[in-house]
Amino acid sequence: MGLGPAGRALAHRAAAAGLRVVGVDPTPDRPWTPTYAAWVDELPSWLDSSVLRARVSRPRVWTTRERSLDRAYAVLDNSALHARLGFDRVVRGVAAEIGPGTVTLRDGTQIRAARVIDSRGLRPDPALAEQTAFGIVVSEEVAAPAMAGADGWFMDWRRDNGTAPDDPASFLYAVPLGADRVLLEETCLVGRPGLPPDSLRTRLATRLRNRGVELPAAAPAERVRFPVEAPRGGSAVAAFGARAGLIHPGTGYSVAASLCAVDEVVTALTTGRDPTKALWPLPTRAVRTLREVGLRALLSLDPACTAAFFEAFFALPVDRQRAYLSGRDQPAAIAAAMWEIFRQAPPPIRRTLAAAGVRRS
Template sequence: MADVLVADVVIAGGGPAGWALARACARSGLRVTLVAPTNTWPATYGMWLDETSVLPAGARWVPARVRGLARGYAVLDNESVLAACAHPGIEVVRARVAAMTATGARLAHGEVLRAGMVFDATGVLGAANRVEQTAFGVVVPAERAASVVAPGEAVFMDWRRPPGFGEPATFLYAVPRPDGRVLLEETCLARRPGLGFAELRDRLHARLGPLDGPVERVRFPVDVPPPPLLASGAIPFGAAAGFVHPATGFSLADTFRLAPAVASAFRGGPAAVRRVLWPAPARLVYRLRRRGLATLLSLTATEHEEFFDLFFALPERRQRAYLSGRTDLAGVTAAMAVLFARAPAHLRRKMVTP
């Protein structure tokens, strides 16, 4: 089939990253074509409550108190966020992208869509050589979860081991959903390769007993590096661009925060966009966070609990800097230094060992 010049921007991917970028570009006056096979977000998405200001007007979420933490949490109402991202300047093509270049996206049925710039917002699949976060969760009625989490409350990381299980470390994550139900999820934060779903399921059931409800499975790498500044081809955005925080798996807030800046940089060409996505301070912060990831990979199950107890005992500004300060080099460095100073000798050794 013949190539078709369709827009200023073609975005592959219909998840939060693709729609956040599509909305920002359309609002800046660009003609946008978003290509995705479906128009649903089945996963449960969350972010820190103080970061919800980056979401578009009309987006809704369920706030929750995080047990043991001062910082609140928000679980997104996916339908409302998706609706808030809609814009008349976005043309949606229901198809799967087979290949991308800097100015073209070839669809699975052969058509090539041409644009001034192409973005890859399709996410990243796990691989054997990647450090992955994996999780197995079940969505249950609130009354079934009452013994685990109170109404309006979230459990972020319960590192207590499920009965009968040892290494590797996993934790319980429990959050309220907008539909009134609760997601109960067993999570392996970071492992190479990721822990399998069958074992995560067994651990969750050993921890909480039999659970019946819709299942959520999570698997993604947490060590995707920033693309080279002088890279060519389609420009990655969101998880595909290395936005995933290696200590939490979060990327949504940065995705929505950066989308308008990317749209503003469009007229400067691909190099300007890549500089906006990964300025020098962000690249340095990424290197520090990768050092933190290396420490996590070296910890035993017992040390994981000890390590995160120390981290969440830091002053909130230190926690916030490390978890949310993507370009805050001074803040991230200070947070790591304070944590090191407070850590016992056996954890310090793992923090400095390559």
């Protein structure tokens, strides 16, 4: 159920493994419009570079100073990825009821299966922390003053967006999209709730104007709002993708994690094991718990300390950054990264991190 990148990848890999698969979605042929990106080393070996729209060899960040990251980053080509994740049987419809072995659509159609997996993503929910953003797509020439010679900005926390130190922080995310296009996006990393799109639009316009870029009136816009945590609670139906909790609570990324985890679920399906247990063995549950601590810290962080916090993070060796941002099965490596940030951070940030570690959500 649900044929976004996660659901379509699961259907594709399950069909490739010899399973009979039915994918259900209200608009299965609709193009994916969000900008999906990933660290290149996150992508599974069964995908090749044909699904990449643009690549940044050394993305930059600006925390309390400028840094280059020694880790390649890429924007996915949504059309190519959609085409790559093909399988035979797709049903257009909306689920009215979903059970472990039966899906009933609104038109009364029933689909029976040995296993039903819900990959319909997550809807915004006031109880859940969320990420919000507002961006525009412009030409490379228009974007050039904002890029300042960088191939891409993963995070730019400078306060030239018209905010004061005690205002909730947001950052510029700026990446090439290929074909002479660049996405310039003002992003609220996490909030409960996140900053509203109109506020982010105003911040983006101010930031770009301060860098010599006028916001083009007719530029295509991208509005982003999604939960960065999944609701807890048992369900009779297995889930996958963001709905299963594969979204990173500290970054909002889920597509690469879903693509990498899909074969674990497919193996469980082909061997008759529980796909939820296959997706969440003990090490991955420990990783999720540690990252939830990180989310609580971000939600509690004094806005004036945001840049210093990320300076401590990006000062980590790249393998520890990778462990925290991408790995799902190395809790010791993530704990080591968190300890190093705690050790290096200024006292106000240490207090926030310590409180997050002992406070329950």
